[in-house]
Amino acid sequence: MVFITAWLLVPRNSVWPSAGVTDIVGRVLADAMAPILGRPVVVENIAGAGSSVGAGAFLRTPADGHTLFLGTNNQAVMKTIYPQLPFDPMADFQPLALVARQPFVLVVNPAVPVRSVPELLAWLRQKRDAANYGAANPGGSNHMAGVLLQQKAGVDFTIVPYRAAAASVQDVVAGRLDFTIDSPTMILPLLRDGQLRGLAVSTDAASALVPGLPSLREAGVAGYDMTVWQILFARVGTPPEVLAVLQAAAAKALAEPAVRQRLAVAGCETWPDAGPQAAAALLASEIARWSPIVAAMNIMP
Structure with missing residues (x-):
């Protein structure tokens, strides 16, 4: 049996009028994973540069599974906007689970x-x-x-x-x-x-999470589709047996009805396939999708 004390790093936004969505998702997940792992999961919010400061702090921790990172859509675009960043999400982050998604x-x-x-x-x-x-x-x-x-x-x-x-x-x-x-x-x-x-x-179709509103695409903006997401990451190089425990704990937590209900109250839902392969595929597809948009629109820091 592998025993893990997890430390979950969450990008922080200022709070008004309630906690930001990534903070809420992180705390819901931490609360659910702690009893499964048999160890506390401490959430640390790290602000700065659209989550890049938090990602950088995460990459300075040992690749042992004790520190995890809750990444967002930002990880798909930050390397294009800030090429000097000392990390690459595809090379340095090991996806564990697709945690949640929400329409804007x-x-x-x-x-x-x-x-x-x-x-x-x-x-x-x-x-x-x-x-x-x-x-x-x-x-x-x-x-x-x-x-x-x-x-x-x-x-x-x-x-x-x-x-x-x-x-x-x-x-x-x-x-x-x-x-x-x-x-x-x-x-x-x-x-x-x-x-x-x-x-x-913002999603491709209307969402039950925000009843009564069409999607932008349905309202006439062809091709508009933006789903906001959170992925749980470990460090690349984390031992396989540790990854297996963390992946199983995340999957069990996300399957709990109480977790899904808490996420729904915050305007979020879980993914039909939340596994690590699906998370890795989403990250790769989002980087491929957004990089040319960032370049075409000349987005600068």
Whole structure:
């Protein structure tokens, strides 16, 4: 029997009005894996550069399975935007499990005179650079969601940089920004309170996690598809017997109904196939997909 005390590193975003989605997913997973492993799983949030600081800290830990990393979509684009980063997700990260996925939600301030995606696109074509979109960190999930909208819909707008996505959502509520695309964890309470107006979700099809909204593709933005995800990683070089224990623990945790319910409350769902092979395939496909988009849109740090 291999005994493991795990230390889970989670990229941190500023908290407003609730914990960020990756932090929530990490804590749900840690709570579920601890009794399975028979050891505590301590969550450490590390902020900076769209999770690159956390990834760098992870790569400085021993490859023994004691420290794990909860990676996100950011890992698919950061090496293209920051080529000087001292790590390569494909070469240095060992996928253990696909943990969760979620749609992002396109929202506008209620004062913006649109109630549908076609109306928003017409308004953006009229306003052009005068329309403001809030996003955090070049390469962050909500930044890439906006870039993808520019590319697929052929519209221009100003992307206003923020240190954290939560602050940009706050400024959409306050009317200092016109719109954004971000996590249902932050967005759904604000939709229910009428502080924001939802227009669409970012996934290829409508999502039961955000009822009543079409997908951007369904609303007329051909080719738009962005699923936000979290993958649990160990270090490449971790002993196979340790990887086997961690993979089994993650799979057992993600199969628990209570875990799925906690994730659903946060606007997330598990994957039909959450295994390490599926996680590795997703990471590879996302890097292949996003690298040319980053290059075409000339995204710079």
